[in-house]
Amino acid sequence: MSPIQPKTPPGVMELLPRDQVAFQRVLDTIRRGYERFGFLPVETPVFELVDVLLTKSGGETEKQVYFVQSTGALQQGKKPELALRFDLTVPLARYVAEHEHELAFPFRRYQMQRVYRGERNQKGRFREFYQCDIDVIGKDSLPLAFDAEIPAVIHHVFTELDVGAFTIRINNRKILQGLLEGMGLGDENARMLALREIDKLPKIGRDQVLANLSAPEIGMADETASRLLDLATPGGDQDHLLGRLRDLARDGGTPLLAEGVEELASVVEGMRALGVPDRNFAIDLTITRGLDYYTGTVYETFLNDYPGIGSVCSGGRYENLASHYTKSRLPGVGISIGVTRLFYQLREAGLIKPATSRTVLVTQMDEQLRTDYYRLAAELRAAGIDTEIHLEPAKIARQLKYADRAGIRFVLLMGSDEAARGTVTVKDLAEGGQQEMPRADLAAHLRARLG
Structure with a gap:
């Protein structure tokens, strides 16, 4: 089939x-x-009773209405009691x-x-x-x-x-x-x-x-x-x-x-x-x-x-x-x-373009540092920053390609050297530059860049 x-x-x-x-x-x-x-704010159901929705019989509006019918009612040949709001x-x-x-x-x-x-x-x-x-x-x-x-x-x-x-x-x-x-x-x-x-x-x-x-x-x-x-x-x-x-x-x-x-x-x-x-x-x-x-x-x-x-x-x-x-x-x-x-x-008209995500990506450069990546992401989330971890070990080029395709602008790189120094490298995929900074300053820096 x-x-x-x-x-x-x-x-x-x-x-x-x-x-x-x-x-x-x-x-x-x-x-x-x-x-x-x-x-x-108010929300109403996606469907209304037909008698309520179609208060005026006939006309162009009624010709455009989608009626809602359950399988059982359909099998029994009943008229629809519900219709989707127009x-x-x-x-x-x-x-x-x-x-x-x-x-x-x-x-x-x-x-x-x-x-x-x-x-x-x-x-x-x-x-x-x-x-x-x-x-x-x-x-x-x-x-x-x-x-x-x-x-x-x-x-x-x-x-x-x-x-x-x-x-x-x-x-x-x-x-x-x-x-x-x-x-x-x-x-x-x-x-x-x-x-x-x-x-x-x-x-x-x-x-x-x-x-x-x-x-x-x-x-x-x-x-x-x-x-x-x-x-x-x-x-x-x-x-x-x-x-x-x-x-x-x-x-x-x-x-x-x-x-x-x-x-x-x-x-x-x-x-x-x-x-x-x-x-x-x-x-x-x-x-x-x-x-x-x-x-x-x-x-x-x-x-x-x-x-x-x-x-x-x-x-x-x-x-x-x-x-x-x-x-x-x-x-x-x-x-x-x-x-x-x-x-x-x-x-x-070109007035709206595909958006860049406000999420930052924590890459996984060293599988031995996985716990550190989890903790880093938790710190950023606690600071109000949307954060994703690349949970699957992969070459860094593949992780950067993923971020670019997903519309993620800021990628965080932390290998064993950065971890030893207590720093993180922030790579900006939109502008192409990168900057190493103390981990303690990271959240404030990202908040400022993300607006």
Whole structure:
């Protein structure tokens, strides 16, 4: 019988160890950033009850769901009761509704777990991927100040990730809805369709969006649609744009437009006070987030030098997170980083390289000194340094080759001469040099070099 061919399932990102270390450091950076702002960790099961997960029947989401079925239930022809989560928002809604009386509100949580979608098999699209979410959930109400704090978290995280210049594009959906109302688009369904078309502007271009806005489903006059896109197209001074919007709201605008403009102005003021510089954010009325789920502030984050990657972080304000599960009103605001796709794209662009391990390797130069090597490793571990011992006796060239392939930068050499002198030689495989030093100074030296 021939062996089964080992093959990774399509639509997953499976990494070699040095790439996995780099990916883990991205996750660690995001986690530290979330915790720096006081968010607490939450984890939910990888699967949810079907009735809970699929609160809306039909639609594109349900077509992408993976159902979970035990062998026994499958044999009995039962319908699946469980399904893998396709995002972290629905599980959060269930979690908050279920534990509502045990949580402190506003409830600030972060969640970094895998989600599953039946995506078509294509490059850069994943069926299993990590999402890194933060949300603040209020009870009955949630002050607008939280809408300003979220982009401050984004700014902190992406600065720490060190992936180059980025821009947080921000909008308030009430502004476009108010403009559409003022332009005579009274039907709510037509307004929702119009928002979705405007959200496509960067992808399909102005001419196609104009054509779609003029189609019978929306029915906007060509001149009106053109005026709307002129206003929505990003660019220019942000305070000047806010001034123009305030003028529109004052001169015959709808109450919804005025409300959206003032909310946006308040969020911008808060962002600046929280340390988000103007170079890292821009008001962009084309950012509407295609989901009808969002009701006010919305965000999309882009890497300036890599526009082809698309949005790397998105989110916004919603008025009632758990309406399907509780009668309580639970408004919130949050964002999500699709970190698997982000990592994949950054690695493809050369911005992320295979990582060098922070582990040091104790080589085995003399089998008679094995006990000394064990003690040396124990000393370093006690000093907080990740340490591996090459437990198999081998030529030193082979041990160095192993370290290089494993991404280990610092290799420790101690033969009988060094042991007699009470010293250890530190070899730096990255820079090529080596240095002999007293064993008593080794831990401090390595801590300084490892950072």
